[in-house]
Amino acid sequence: MIEPFLSAIPILKKLEDAGFEAYFVGGSVRDYLLNKPISDVDIATSATPQEVKAIFPKSVDIGIEHGTVLIIHNHQSYEVTTFRTEGEYQDYRRPKEVSFIRNLTEDLERRDFTMNAIAMDRNGRLIDPFNGQEAIKQKIIKTVGQATDRFQEDALRMMRAVRFVSQLSFQIEQETMKALTQLIPLLEKIAVERKRTEFEKLLIGINRRKAIQLLLETNLVSYLPGLKRQNKQIELLHTFECEHLNLKEMWSLLLYCLNHSGRSIETFLREWRLPVKVIKEIKQIILYLTKRLEQEWTVYDLFLAGRSTITSVEKLYLTINRIKEEQSIQYWIDQYDQLPIKNSKELDVTGSDLIEWFKQPGGPWVKESLLRIERAIIFQEVENEKRKIKEWLMKCSQN
Numbered sequence: 280m281i282e283p284f285l286s287a288i289p290i291l292k293k294l295e296d297a298g299f300e301a302y303f304v305g306g307s308v309r310d311y312l313l314n315k316p317i318s319d320v321d322i323a324t325s326a327t328p329q330e331v332k333a334i335f336p337k338s339v340d341i342g343i344e345h346g347t348v349l350i351i352h353n354h355q356s357y358e359v360t361t362f363r364t365e366g367e368y369q370d371y372r373r374p375k376e377v378s379f380i381r382n383l384t385e386d387l388e389r390r391d392f393t394m395n396a397i398a399m400d401r402n403g404r405l406i407d408p409f410n411g412q413e414a415i416k417q418k419i420i421k422t423v424g425q426a427t428d429r430f431q432e433d434a435l436r437m438m439r440a441v442r443f444v445s446q447l448s449f450q451i452e453q454e455t456m457k458a459l460t461q462l463i464p465l466l467e468k469i470a471v472e473r474k475r476t477e478f479e480k481l482l483i484g485i486n487r488r489k490a491i492q493l494l495l496e497t498n499l500v501s502y503l504p505g506l507k508r509q510n511k512q513i514e515l516l517h518t519f520e521c522e523h524l525n526l527k528e529m530w531s532l533l534l535y536c537l538n539h540s541g542r543s544i545e546t547f548l549r550e551w552r553l554p555v556k557v558i559k560e561i562k563q564i565i566l567y568l569t570k571r572l573e574q575e576w577t578v579y580d581l582f583l584a585g586r587s588t589i590t591s592v593e594k595l596y597l598t599i600n601r602i603k604e605e606q607s608i609q610y611w612i613d614q615y616d617q618l619p620i621k622n623s624k625e626l627d628v629t630g631s632d633l634i635e636w637f638k639q640p641g642g643p644w645v646k647e648s649l650l651r652i653e654r655a656i657i658f659q660e661v662e663n664e665k666r667k668i669k670e671w672l673m674k675c676s677q678n
């Protein structure tokens with residue numbers, strides 16, 4: 280076995296010593312079998328949340344009604360979830376209440392796909408009642424049992440299927456695909472936040488273009504914020520070789536395809552409930568991308584945009600123009616590196632200097648003057664040196 284499982288073995292041992300069963304489950308086991316990097320390990324146990332909490336005093340209730348307790352072990356946190364069936368489903372969303380059970384197979388049976396329904400004990404022995412390993416070998420996404428049942432239990436699973444196509448380059452098995460196409464309208468019921476998590480994983484998956492094509496083919500797009508009746512635009516997105524773009528760049532490319540500008544960018548991203556900070560960064564990228572598609576960078580825009588935005592804009596510029604050579608990214612970064620200052624804090628004068636030199640009370644003129652000085656420095660009309668700036672200012676005010 281390998282990390283991060285190794286570090287978590289003592290947790291399984293402790294649960295077992297207390298007379299319960301405990302296993303690694305879910306995405307971590309799947310990714311381990313795929314030789315992919317393992318994110319967080321999830322643990323399933325026959326102990327109830329109360330029993331888990333009695334065994335591990337350092338714990339946090341994060342979803343106790345779903346049976347999940349977060350426990351801290353060696354400064355690392357682990358989600359420990361009680362074996363459960365999902366009981367009554369409400370409105371095709373995850374159930375409000377679950378029933379706890381003592382049987383592992385039943386727990387695996389309620390899971391979405393066979394590749395996600397494999398358990399591993401602390402000796403590395405696999406418990407795989409639904410042939411998940413075979414599905415992984417064949418690169419197949421197949422529901423555990425009836426696909427229509429699984430998707431009606433939680434409609435988000437349909438979106439997860441397409442997300443896994445993107446992440447793992449697997450194919451959706453025929454029956455699963457049939458149910459998916461049929462039940463896709465149930466996604467209407469699903470909270471935007473849950474859709475966003477899946478959509479973002481889809482956008483940065485290795486096989487993202489195939490997944491984008493599937494979004495169209497299954498009509499899943501119609502149930503995503505701001506993407507209804509935008510098939511032409513999504514088809515455009517599908518034509519771009521975008522595998523090297525990061526998440527923010529993918530959002531930006533999507534917005535470019537949707538031909539959004541100004542306020543409508545904000546509306547679209549808010550509909551997706553993206554954090555304000557991320558919205559700001561994406562808006563910044565689109566602002567300079569729009570300029571860049573019309574002309575080359577000016578030094579002042581390089582200064583205002585900054586290294587990270589320049590890089591993203593340049594990557595998008597190349598993607599949109601279908602240019603393979605990437606030298607221009609380094610070229611513009613070099614231009615940026617040669618700027619005399621990188622931000623206004625580096626100015627060798629302050630507002631107080633100006634007030635003293637001109638013997639005038641503070642006011643909007645101070646900020647305006649500082650901006651003028653900043654521009655002059657960027658355009659190399661004056662050096663960023665207090666004495667020289669003062670001379671330059673005096674000369675300007677004489678003219």
Ligand SMILES: Nc1ccn([C@@H]2O[C@H](COP(=O)(O)OP(=O)(O)OP(=O)(O)O)[C@@H](O)[C@H]2O)c(=O)n1
Pocket residue numbers: 304305306307318321389390391392395396433435436439
């Ligand atoms: N709608 C869902 C979500 C999750 N699961 C089950 O819960 C596990 C953990 O869910 P989650 O962490 O959301 O997804 P992962 O499959 O672990 O994928 P990732 O690696 O992205 O975390 C899944 O493997 C699956 O067994 C499910 O049955 N139905």
Ligand SMILES: [Mg+2]
Pocket residue numbers: 305306307318319321
């Ligand atoms: Mg997971």
